Amino acid sequence: MKVLHHRQRIDALGTTLFAAFDPPERLRDSLLHGLDVPYRVLIDEDRTAYRAWGLGRGSVGGIWGDPRVWLRYATEFARGARLRRPGRDTLQLGGDFVIDPAGRVAYSRPQQRDDRPPVAELLRALERAAAAPR
Amino acid sequence: MRARPPAIPPRARRTMTGASAPQVGDRARPLDLVDLDGQRVRLEDLRGSAFLLIFLRHAG
Numbered sequence: 001m002k003v004l005h006h007r008q009r010i011d012a013l014g015t016t017l018f019a020a021f022d023p024p025e026r027l028r029d030s031l032l033h034g035l036d037v038p039y040r041v042l043i044d045e046d047r048t049a050y051r052a053w054g055l056g057r058g059s060v061g062g063i064w065g066d067p068r069v070w071l072r073y074a075t076e077f078a079r080g081a082r083l084r085r086p087g088r089d090t091l092q093l094g095g096d097f098v099i100d101p102a103g104r105v106a107y108s109r110p111q112q113r114d115d116r117p118p119v120a121e122l123l124r125a126l127e128r129a130a131a132a133p134r
Numbered sequence: 135m136r137a138r139p140p141a142i143p144p145r146a147r148r149t150m151t152g153a154s155a156p157q158v159g160d161r162a163r164p165l166d167l168v169d170l171d172g173q174r175v176r177l178e179d180l181r182g183s184a185f186l187l188i189f190l191r192h193a194g
Contacts, residue, residue: 003186014184017165017175022192024170031190042167042175052163054155055189094189095155099162101182110155111191122186129184 002119007038009123013130015039021047021092050092055110057091069114096122100129
């Protein structure tokens with residue numbers, strides 16, 4: 001949730017919605033624990049929206065066989081992140097999208113592996129979308 | 135040294151299920167969910183404002 005560090009800029013341009021498929025209590029206990037999230041977190045336990053937006057599941061090798069995944073976890077632990085129990089489906093892929101004021105997709109980046117785009121890229125896309133004609 | 139396979143062009147990306155994600159210029163796909171506070175959120179309620187839509191991976 002690195003976008004949370006850029007709240008001021010995001011709020012000047014629009015907003016952010018998060019979608020998650022874990023149950024609310026699991027989210028509050030893990031990912032959202034200790035976080036002040038000023039944006040709405042939508043719950044999609046049956047993954048209807050995930051499927052509608054073309055977000056499927058990765059392969060075990062593609063997700064857990066990627067050394068960058070382990071490097072990222074090691075880096076986070078070294079920074080003091082706590083070890084958490086894995087969610088119920090670690091292969092479910094996520095994605096990042098930007099929607100313009102007219103309801104059109106201005107940026108689309110479905111995950112293929114553990115490859116979220118840099119936050120700066122999302123913010124640039126949001127800037128362009130906010131400036132789009134309505 | 136083995137040659138790298140070509141990168142998958144963004145517009146040709148497909149997920150493991152075979153369904154394709156929306157592409158730039160497409161109308162946003164349906165979104166009608168309830169948030170953590172129990173409030174319903176629909177895509178059409180957000181018309182008129184740009185927004186980031188971030189689908190998270192597992193909570194762990």
